[in-house]
Amino acid sequence: MLRELLSPKRESKVADVERPANFNVLVGKLSEVLVRAVDKPLGYAINWGRLWSLWPVHLETACCSLEFGAASGPRYDVERFGIIEAFGSLRQCDLMVIQGTVTRKMAPRVRMIYDQMPEPKYVIAMGACAITGGLYFDSYNVLPGIDGVIPVDVYVPGCPPRPETLIQGCILLQEKIKRTRFR
Amino acid sequence: MGVEMGRERIPGFELEGRDEDGMDRGILTLSVGPQHPGSGHFRLIVKVDGDMIVEALPDPGYVHRGEEKMCEYRNYIQNIPHLERPMIADSCGILYPYVLAVEEICNIAVPERAKYIRVIMAEINRCIFELYWLGIYGIFLGHSTMFMWPMADRELLIDLAEMASGARVTHAYFVPGGVRNDLPDAFPEKAKRHLLYFKNRLKEYKDIFYDNPLFQARTVGVGILSKEDAINLGATGPVLRASGVEHDIRKVEPYDVYDELDFEVITMKEGDSFARAYVPWLEMYESVEIALQALEKMPSGPVRTKLGPNPKGAVGEAFKRVEAARGELAYYLVSDGNPKPYRVKLSVPSFREIPVMAHLLKGAKLADMPSIYWSMNYWPVEADR
Numbered sequence: 001m002l003r004e005l006l007s008p009k010r011e012s013k014v015a016d017v018e019r020p021a022n023f024n025v026l027v028g029k030l031s032e033v034l035v036r037a038v039d040k041p042l043g044y045a046i047n048w049g050r051l052w053s054l055w056p057v058h059l060e061t062a063c064c065s066l067e068f069g070a071a072s073g074p075r076y077d078v079e080r081f082g083i084i085e086a087f088g089s090l091r092q093c094d095l096m097v098i099q100g101t102v103t104r105k106m107a108p109r110v111r112m113i114y115d116q117m118p119e120p121k122y123v124i125a126m127g128a129c130a131i132t133g134g135l136y137f138d139s140y141n142v143l144p145g146i147d148g149v150i151p152v153d154v155y156v157p158g159c160p161p162r163p164e165t166l167i168q169g170c171i172l173l174q175e176k177i178k179r180t181r182f183r
Numbered sequence: 184m185g186v187e188m189g190r191e192r193i194p195g196f197e198l199e200g201r202d203e204d205g206m207d208r209g210i211l212t213l214s215v216g217p218q219h220p221g222s223g224h225f226r227l228i229v230k231v232d233g234d235m236i237v238e239a240l241p242d243p244g245y246v247h248r249g250e251e252k253m254c255e256y257r258n259y260i261q262n263i264p265h266l267e268r269p270m271i272a273d274s275c276g277i278l279y280p281y282v283l284a285v286e287e288i289c290n291i292a293v294p295e296r297a298k299y300i301r302v303i304m305a306e307i308n309r310c311i312f313e314l315y316w317l318g319i320y321g322i323f324l325g326h327s328t329m330f331m332w333p334m335a336d337r338e339l340l341i342d343l344a345e346m347a348s349g350a351r352v353t354h355a356y357f358v359p360g361g362v363r364n365d366l367p368d369a370f371p372e373k374a375k376r377h378l379l380y381f382k383n384r385l386k387e388y389k390d391i392f393y394d395n396p397l398f399q400a401r402t403v404g405v406g407i408l409s410k411e412d413a414i415n416l417g418a419t420g421p422v423l424r425a426s427g428v429e430h431d432i433r434k435v436e437p438y439d440v441y442d443e444l445d446f447e448v449i450t451m452k453e454g455d456s457f458a459r460a461y462v463p464w465l466e467m468y469e470s471v472e473i474a475l476q477a478l479e480k481m482p483s484g485p486v487r488t489k490l491g492p493n494p495k496g497a498v499g500e501a502f503k504r505v506e507a508a509r510g511e512l513a514y515y516l517v518s519d520g521n522p523k524p525y526r527v528k529l530s531v532p533s534f535r536e537i538p539v540m541a542h543l544l545k546g547a548k549l550a551d552m553p554s555i556y557w558s559m560n561y562w563p564v565e566a567d568r
Contacts, residue, residue: 059218062246063271063564066315066352073318073334090218106217106224106245113218135265138256139249160271162351 051177052082054095062100064127064160071163101129114150125152128159225563239544246567254527270565271352273312275304276507278357280514283503285359288496297361298439299481306470312508313463323553361487402456406543406555418539420510421462426454432506459558493522509560533566
C-alpha cells in the first residue's frame with residue numbers, strides 16, 4: 001500500500017495538482033466531501049419528516065378501496081404508522097395508492113392526477129389488478145398492471161389485500177424512504 | 184351558443200337583474216370527479232347558475248371491466264369469484280341471483296340447511312354493506328365520528344362472515360347447489376352474541392347521528408323524491424322505500440326461505456335524503472331479526488349438492504332477482520347447453536339510480552350535491568360492472 005502511494009505514478013499525480021485545471025478538480029472533490037458531511041444528517045432529518053407524514057390521494061379506482069377504508073378504520077388504524085386518512089387535497093399529497101383495477105378510461109386520469117402531485121411522490125400498487133390485471137387479465141378494458149402508466153414503489157398483492165397487508169406495504173415504503181439519498 | 188373558458192351561454196336562459204348586480208349572466212359548467220373528496224370514481228358534469236344546479240349529467244364507466252363478456256369464456260363455477268367483485272361490501276348479495284339462476288338452468292336441488300345458511304349470510308352482508316355506506320356518508324357530510332363508529336361495528340360482523348367463509352370480504356361462499364362449506368360448530372352461538380350486541384349498538388346510532396342537528400341540517404328536506412317520480416324513474420331499494428313505495432323482492436317474490444321468516448318492509452313517506460339514510464338503519468334491525476330467526480329454525484343436514492367439475496346447463500334461459508342491500512339485483516342467463524353460459528346480463532341497482540340522481544340534482548344547491556349523491560346508494564364499481 002505504502003509502495004503504491006510512493007510509486008512514480010502516484011507522485012506525478014500529486015505534482016499535477018498544482019496545475020490550475022487539476023486544482024479545480026481537487027477543490028470540487030473537497031466540496032463534495034464537505035457537502036456529504038452536512039448532507040447525511042440533513043437528508044436523514046428530511047427523510048424522517050417525510051416518512052411519518054404520508055398523505056394519500058383520495059383516488060379510488062376499484063373495489064380495493066373498501067379495504068383501504070377498513071385500514072383507516074378503528075381496528076387497523078393506519079394513522080399510527082404515520083399515514084393519514086385520505087380526505088385532503090391532491091396538491092398536498094405525496095402518496096398514491098392505486099386501489100385496484102385501472103381501466104382504459106381511468107388510466108389517463110390516473111396519470112393526470114399523478115402529474116399534479118408535488119415532488120417527492122410515492123406510489124403503492126394495491127391488489128392483484130393493479131399489479132398484473134388480476135382476475136381481469138383477459139378483459140378487454142383493463143390494463144395489465146399500472147406500472148406502464150406510473151412508476152410504482154411498492155406492490156401489495158391480494159384480491160383484495162387484507163388491511164394488515166396494506167399496512168405492511170406502507171411500512172416497506174417507509175423503509176424505502178428512509179434509505180433514499182436526499183438531493 | 185358559444186363556449187368560452189368553461190362558461191356556456193344557453194339561449195333562452197335569462198334572469199332579470201343579474202347585470203345590475205354586476206354578475207355575469209350565464210351558466211358555469213363544472214366537472215366533479217373522477218377524483219373527488221367523496222367516494223368513488225364517478226364524474227358528474229354539473230351546470231350551475233350561481234349556487235343552483237341547472238342540470239347534472241352523470242358520466243359513469245370509469246370501472247367498466249367487462250364482467251358480462253368475461254362470463255362467456257368461463258364455466259359456471261369459474262364465474263363465481265369475478266362476479267362478486269363489483270360489490271365486495273355485499274358480496275353475498277350480488278352473487279345470490281347468479282347462484283339461483285344457475286340452479287334453475289342446471290336443475291339442481293338445494294338442501295334445506297343451505298337455504299337457511301344463505302339467508303343468514305345474506306343478511307349479515309346487508310348489515311356490513313349498510314354500515315360501510317353509513318360510514319362514507321359521514322365523510323361526505325364532514326362527520327368523522329360517523330365514519331369511525333360504523334367501521335368499528337362492521338368488523339364484528341366481518342368476523343362472523345370470515346368465520347363461516349374464510350375470507351374477510353370476498354367470500355365466494357354461495358355456490359350452485361348450496362354453500363361451499365358448513366358453518367363451524369361455534370358459529371351459531373357467536374353469531375347470536377355479536378348480532379345482539381350490534382342490535383343494542385344500533386340504538387346509539389340514532390342518538391349520535393340521526394338526532395344530530397348538523398346531520399339533520401344537511402339532509403332533512405334535501406332532494407325530495409316524490410312517490411310518482413320514484414316509480415317512473417325506476418328507483419329501487421331503500422331509495423324507493425324512502426319515498427313510500429312498499430316494494431321488497433323478499434316479500435314480492437320470496438326466494439329460498441324468506442317466506443318462512445317474519446319481517447317487515449320499512450317505508451317512509453318523506454323521500455328526502457334523511458329518509459334515505461334512515462330506512463337502511465331501520466332495515467338493519469330487520470336484518471338482525473331475520474338472521475336470528477334463521478339461526479333458530481336452521482335444520483341440520485347436508486349443505487351442498489355435489490356437482491361435477493364442469494356442470495352443463497340445459498338449453499334455455501333463467502331470470503332471477505333478489506333484494507340486495509342497494510335494491511333489486513337481477514341476473515338474466517342464457518344457456519345453449521354448454522358448460523359455459525351463452526350470455527349473462529346483470530341488472531344492478533346502482534345503475535338504475537343514475538337517472539334518479541340526475542333528476543334530484545336539478546334545482547338543488549351545489550352544497551347539497553354530496554348528500555344527494557351518496558343517499559342514492561350509488562356504487563360506481565357496481566354500476567359500471
